[in-house]
Amino acid sequence: MDVQDNALGSCYAALGFKSLPFAITPDTSLAFPGPQYVSAYQQLYYACMNGVMAVLSAEIGLGKTFVIRCLLRALPANVKVAYLLNPLLDPLALLRDIQAEFNAGEQPALEQASRLHHALVQRVLQGAAQGERFVIIVDEAHRLSAEALETLRLLSNLETEQVKLISLVLVGQPELERTLSMRAMRPLRERIGVWLRLQPMNRAECGAYVRHRIHRTHQDGSFAFTPAALWLLHWRTRGVPRRINLACERAVLLSSAQPETRRVTWPMVWEACGEFSRVWK
Template identity: 70%
Template sequence: MGVQGNTLGACYTVLGFKSIPFSITPDTALAFPGDQYVRAYHQLHYASMNGSLAVLSAEIGLGKTLVVRCLIRALPANVKVAYVLNPLLGGEALLREIYSEFNGGAAPPAGTDSNLNQLLVQKILQGAGQGHKHVVIVDEAHRLSADALEVLRLLSNLETEHTKLISLVLVGQPELEKTLGMRSMRPLRERIAIWQRLQPMSRVECAAYVRHRIAQTHSDGQFGFTDAALASLHWRTKGVPRRINLVGERAILLACAQKTRRITWGMVWEASNEFSKAWK
């Protein structure tokens, strides 16, 4: 994301940035290649290409959406993706959304609600015959109803003698794990081939994350956090990337006001105080 058009652009430019390092908007160009993120990405990529059911869970702000966006961006052209962003859909509405995504955005024909499942199966079979793979990715999946989860389970039944015809990726907060752990969810749970959970960053990972973001966005690299500032950043944010981004952005504003390219412990502490109440 370039600095042009952003209200903070002048400040970033003065400090030598060519783009914004700590935006909370998931930016695949700034994806941090930490071990757990690389592992989750490769596991989900494998699931998407091999007809598997995969689950990615994490607390708020740990980077689930960025992993998914990196995945979608990297999938080959023959993979059709239905990326469902509204988990509150009922079973029928979910089928309609998936059909539309696989159909280039076009909704099912009028009057076909009664046989949506059949239409979707035909669409997937037709695509498979043309060499296409199909993957359904549901974000905020912890909010899916039992009806919607049953629809997804039935879709996962689609297969030929040699291969599964559809992959499923469920992405959500830890509540998703609780839902899938229910006895009634056993038929779906037993189909899960890959289960990844993201954790908060360690102090070492936090420092590497900050340095990575600055290296990717600064014009000459002559900007940074002191070791004490990095330690403070990890302590105040508990290693949560979204929090790191919020505090990092505020700290850069303080550096701009003080006309320095070095962020100190005090700047991080002052910046994080703006969010401390919300994070308790």
């Protein structure tokens, strides 16, 4: 995001930034090439291109959505993606949304689950014959009902002698793992070929993440966090990327009172993190 598009743009411009370094929106142009994120992206890409079922889980704020956005940008045009953001759907509504996503947003007229399932199967078979691949990505999947999960499992059965025709990616909080560990979920669980779980950044990764964001958004790279500030930042945020972004954004704005120094110090990070202490339990 360009600094001129932000109400606080003048503060960033005075510090030498050409775009916002720590916005919490998933700006894929600032993707951090940390090992676990690169690995998650590569494995999910493989799953989507080869009909493999995958699970990506993580606590709140660790970058699940960011990885998925990077994935969506990279998938080729022949891959049709149903990216479902609302998991609180009954099986009929779930099928309708998937059908609409696979048909450029056109809502199906069918109202029976069995007929919708049949129409969806025909759409996939016809598309596969023309070289298309199909991927269903469900965000917040830990909130899916057992009935919705069973509907997705039945769709994942669709295959030829060589390959699965629909890849399924479930993205959610660790509760998703507990749901899938239930005995009733065994038929679905045994189909999962890729299991991924994101972890908080360690201190070295946190520092590299901050420097990466500054390098990508600053005009000449002269702005920096002091070593003590980075140490404190990791300790207070516990390595959670969303918290790091929030704290860094506030700390950078605090540093704008001294634009000639172009650095964030330990006291600035302490004050910035203190503003979020009530919600960072």
